Amino acid sequence: MKPTADPARTFWPALFASEREDWATPPALVAQLARAFGFEAFELDPCATAASAKAPRFFTLEDDGLGQAWAPARVFLNPPYGRVIGSWTAKAKLEGARGALVVALIHARTDTGWWHRDVEGHATLIRFLRRRVRFIGPNGGAQPAPFPSVVVAWGPAHRTPDLAGSWIRGEAAGGQE
Numbered sequence: 001m002k003p004t005a006d007p008a009r010t011f012w013p014a015l016f017a018s019e020r021e022d023w024a025t026p027p028a029l030v031a032q033l034a035r036a037f038g039f040e041a042f043e044l045d046p047c048a049t050a051a052s053a054k055a056p057r058f059f060t061l062e063d064d065g066l067g068q069a070w071a072p073a074r075v076f077l078n079p080p081y082g083r084v085i086g087s088w089t090a091k092a093k094l095e096g097a098r099g100a101l102v103v104a105l106i107h108a109r110t111d112t113g114w115w116h117r118d119v120e121g122h123a124t125l126i127r128f129l130r131r132r133v134r135f136i137g138p139n140g141g142a143q144p145a146p147f148p149s150v151v152v153a154w155g156p157a158h159r160t161p162d163l164a165g166s167w168i169r170g171e172a173a174g175g176q177e
């Protein structure tokens with residue numbers, strides 16, 4: 001396989017092909033995040049399939065969640081992690097300004113343009129997760145991510161969650177300590 005500048009991409013190409021494949025968030029982690037923000041469940045998942053949606057309202061590729069209005073819902077966002085991720089963080093920042101609470105689970109790529117344009121100095125909350133999230137692949141199997149994850153929120157949160165150390169545990173957790 002041809003090496004790339006990013007060793008994680010070389011050795012874990014499947015996880016980075018998430019624009020095409022549906023690497024889903026463990027439902028237990030999403031439920032834990034909702035509780036951490038002080039409510040029972042999210043209202044909208046703007047990028048999902050019917051099988052992977054984490055909220056009763058959701059948009060699929062056919063709907064194009066980037067072209068839809070999200071505010072004023074409580075939104076859970078696990079976007080495609082390819083080059084398009086910056087379009088999703090820009091949209092999340094915009095919808096946060098319009099009154100949505102957007103809670104995103106994204107990879108902690110703090111050296112990127114989108115991080116500094118949309119997250120650093122713009123998000124209402126940033127919590128780095130301990131351990132690795134075990135995302136659920138298209139065949140139903142779970143694999144620890146080859147990257148660290150961070151929870152980023154934009155928009156009005158009624159409750160500020162505690163530190164994130166305890167957010168991933170049990171079946172939602174995996175990978176290295």
Ligand SMILES: C[S@@+](CC[C@H](N)C(=O)[O-])C[C@H]1O[C@@H](n2cnc3c(N)ncnc32)[C@H](O)[C@@H]1O
Nearest residue numbers: 022024025047048049052059060061064065078
């Ligand atoms: C990383 S998966 C997350 C799935 C689910 N939301 C979850 O958290 O388990 C990203 C999803 O975004 C979908 N997607 C990609 N582009 C989209 C778009 N423009 N509008 C809506 N969904 C899109 C993909 O089909 C995929 O299902």
